[in-house]
Amino acid sequence: MTLFGREVSSNEDEWVDRHGMKRMVPMELLVLGMPRTGTSSTVAALRILGYDDVYHMTSCIENPPDSDIWQEAIAAKWHGKGKPFGREEFDQVLGNCMAVTDWPCSAFAKELIEAYPEAKVVLTNRDPAAWYKSVESTIGQAIISKTLTVATYIDPGFIGRWIPMCRAMWSAFYGGATLDPTILQRRFVEHYEEVRTLVPKERLLEYKVGEGWDRLCEFTGKEIPDVDFPRVNETKEFGATMDKMVKGRFQNFFAKAAKVVAPVAVLSVAMYARSKAII
Template sequence: MVSGTPFSTPWVERRGAQRVVPMKVLVLGFCRTGTASMRVALETLGYRETHHMQTVLANPLEVDMWREAIDAKFHGKGKPYGREEWDQLLGSCQAVTDVPAVLFSEELIAAYPEAKVVLTNRDPAKWWQSYSQSLQQVFLSKRVSLAGVFDQQHFGKVINFAQTCVTTILGVRAGYAEKQKSMARFVEHYDSVRELVPKERLLEYEVGEGWDRLCAFLGDEVPDTPFPRVNDTEVLKQSIGLWAGMILRKAAFKLALPAAVLMLSAALYFRRIRS
């Protein structure tokens, strides 16, 4: 179990796993386009496990395989991932959304030709505003960086991996993205997905539209509950902020105890030599 973090789900080793449910939906819009809301929406509709960056945060054992896939595709190192590898990583999922999956849009479209594709869209300028005020600030946070130093096996590992994902998708080091270049990468990605997916298999969609178009496309009944509206920015700040704070408080306690012992020992020593 993950201890000392906001996450309490068991870590799962994906390497060597097999697909246990069919992949049905690929949500391939950029992060900060309502991907967290889509995750909740799809699971409300009954899709088992929608993979999201939060999935990796809760299960850092996935990171090594995702890094292998990134190295193979973007750096020419190792074997490119195919259906066998994707089934290992995503075999328990019926849907994906957000990074890191969106980095492999072309590969996932090819690996799962039966899956429907939803392209969560947003005005590029509004997307940039959301990204620059949320993720970019997290990557620049000294508090987050320090927490990563004290918890390198979990927090540090996944934060570093998240930075790698954003750096890869935007083409510039995470935390230092430029507005115009980032918006151009955003548009380029959407044009690429449109070219890869037949129109009958693709839905361009904004989360503010609600259930009707999404359910009609997926062939699902419209739920009686309102469409979920998850505030990605607030969820991100709260989860990362609370987690980092917890790590730093534990680190401070661990450092303070030996310091207090040392100070007490010094005080007793000087008291003895004075007497």
């Protein structure tokens, strides 16, 4: 299936357990703005600029076992369980990426800045009130969705990996499964204030995707492409894509279940009929 412009395999044989993997390409850019600040558009733009590859929350959907590693990172950072993540640990899941965006990465801004001091940092930003409105109607709904809760049990290998990870991170970052606008906007502002204190000004770009190519290319040292700046993952697209994915996984589950249930049902009816004939 296609999610946010990328092919996602539902074949578990194609998924990769990245535990123990090493860095394969240099980490050049950390885009540490919060989700719903144009991170999907930024991913598309960075790929056009030649960054191969770019990590994003959808990377956990493309390869569900990644969520297992992020669960370990969450447990270490917020719950004191296991070794705190440093370069070696992050390289397992990010070793094939030259850049990162969105959650889970931006939730580990401090740790990533320390792990990759050579990388430049971009803060994709927007008005906190507008940001909250976008988050509440997209990611926030996934956090509280009862349908997705059911889906984690029906499809434990796929949805049951990354939805619990997202919810665990949300609860740790915001102090619970809350959609309270005061809490979310306060943490939004705190996040940006923290990153500004961690990065020298010459290595930091505060940026809004509506600005287009100029400042981003100047900061990264890339030539301005002869194409329009991409715009993807708008709010309506997010909802439609999530609905498509969940329905597809549900249909797959019930199709598999039917293959098992149908023969059993036929056999049961046949045995019942035979018993009646004998009587």
